[in-house]
Amino acid sequence: MEIRLYVYTGTGNSLWVARQLAPQLKDATLEFMPYLSKDLKVEADGVGIIFPVHIWGLPMRVIQFINHLQVKPETYFFAMAVNAGQPAASLVQMNKLMSTRQLPLAMGYSFVMPSNYIPWGGPGPIDTQQRRYREAQEKVQAIAGPVLRGERKKVDKGPLWQNILFSLFYKMSFPYVYKLDKNFWVDDKCNSCGICEQVCPAGNIGMSNGKPGWLHRCEQCLACLQWCPQEAIQYGKKTVRYPRYHHPEVFLQDMLEQAKANKDPMGLP
Ligand SMILES: Cc1cc2nc3c(=O)[nH]c(=O)nc-3n(C[C@H](O)[C@H](O)[C@H](O)COP(=O)(O)O)c2cc1C
Ligand code: SF4
Ligand code: SF4
Structure with missing residues (x-):
């Protein structure tokens, strides 16, 4: 098979x-x-x-x-x-x-x-x-x-x-997920590397004057926040004090490949 x-x-x-x-x-x-x-x-x-x-x-x-x-x-x-x-x-x-x-x-x-x-x-x-x-x-x-x-x-x-x-909560929140990116903000650790823009599988980040801006077609995967090497992306008020996470055997290159595959989806006619 x-x-x-x-x-x-x-x-x-x-x-x-x-x-x-x-x-x-x-x-x-x-x-x-x-x-x-x-x-x-x-x-x-x-x-x-x-x-x-x-x-x-x-x-x-x-x-x-x-x-x-x-x-x-x-x-x-x-x-x-x-x-x-x-x-x-x-x-x-x-x-x-x-x-x-x-x-x-x-x-x-x-x-x-x-x-x-x-x-x-x-x-x-x-x-x-x-x-x-x-x-x-x-x-x-x-x-x-x-x-x-x-x-x-x-x-x-x-x-x-x-x-x-929880299915009820899901149904209530689902229509608004795309604009939850209004809660992202970038602090002064940002060094304008552009990784957040590259890693986003939804093409939802645009850089302006070296800083990311979110375009309101967000999937809430949190890749941008979790993969920012400077830990400069925050969501709401609390993330400043929480540690970042990604799986230890998965690397930035994998995430870039995901984003690339999405821009040029394989198999499409
Ligand atoms: C927006 C969002 C919502 C989530 N909701 C749930 C949830 O309802 N139940 C749960 O167990 N985990 C939830 N999680 C956690 C993820 O499902 C979990 O960490 C998963 O392993 C992440 O997989 P990934 O690294 O492949 O994205 C949520 C994560 C995100 C970003
Ligand atoms: S990944 Fe982080 S440091 Fe790099 S541009 Fe985005 S917010 Fe700034
Ligand atoms: S990386 Fe994920 S959470 Fe961040 S803007 Fe893109 S879709 Fe939204």
């Missing part, structure tokens, strides 16, 4: 999970998930979608991707919702979305990794981060076999109360 993995990431957690899985799945290829505004034809026998959970649900990029995917009949789909402990109903949401397109999701797994949602704090103690990496590695080992055998299972989800309450 030829498997194609599509990954979206802000701080490398999802990319790292995808990279752990790819070698376990014979012939699996790994690509960055483009932001689709027109259909993408994928010829693989199996497709894996690996994404970060945002605000207890699917980021817009993932929704666009599913909505524009054109596949062969009988394509095998699985998903990995990379999160910080609250996947809530993100995989249920994905299952429903895919069903509306007659693309049934065979399996959906939650992977708990360190949090990159810095407005609520840092990624947590190092030993907790390392435990999460270890557990994610073990889970990857456990799912490779079932994926290769084309098995079908119920998707992972959070407790019922979370699914109900």
Whole structure:
């Protein structure tokens, strides 16, 4: 079975999970998930979608991707919702979305990794981060076999109360995500390197007089803030005192490749 993995990431957690899985799945290829505004034809026998959970649900990029995917009949789909402990109903949401397109999701797994949602704090103690990496590695080992055998299972989800309450919060906030970038600001540590502009997968940053400005088509991946080498980008009032995070085995070059892949999406007619 030829498997194609599509990954979206802000701080490398999802990319790292995808990279752990790819070698376990014979012939699996790994690509960055483009932001689709027109259909993408994928010829693989199996497709894996690996994404970060945002605000207890699917980021817009993932929704666009599913909505524009054109596949062969009988394509095998699985998903990995990379999160910080609250996947809530993100995989249920994905299952429903895919069903509306007659693309049934065979399996959906939650992977708990360190949090990159810095407005609520840092990624947590190092030993907790390392435990999460270890557990994610073990889970990857456990799912490779079932994926290769084309098995079908119920998707992972959070407790019922979370699914109900947080899905409501998701629905309320989703229409406004693109303009949440109004909360970003840059402090005087900025040295005008331009990395924030280059790393943004959404092309949402423009430089003006050597400083970044946000253009209100933000996906809230937080790559700009987390990858700024000067830690000069802030969000609201609290991030000044919180440590930055990205996965230790994912590098700026990976993020630049993601942004580039998005500007020149592969596979588009
Ligand atoms: C805007 C935003 C919203 C988030 N919402 C959630 C959430 O609802 N539940 C959760 O467990 N983690 C949430 N997170 C944390 C990320 O899902 C988590 O850190 C993930 O591992 C990041 O993956 P990445 O490095 O591939 O982007 C959120 C992160 C961001 C940036
Ligand atoms: S990445 Fe940071 S230092 Fe570089 S231009 Fe952007 S805000 Fe300034
Ligand atoms: S502006 Fe920052 S948070 Fe928004 S999409 Fe770009 S990199 Fe992600």
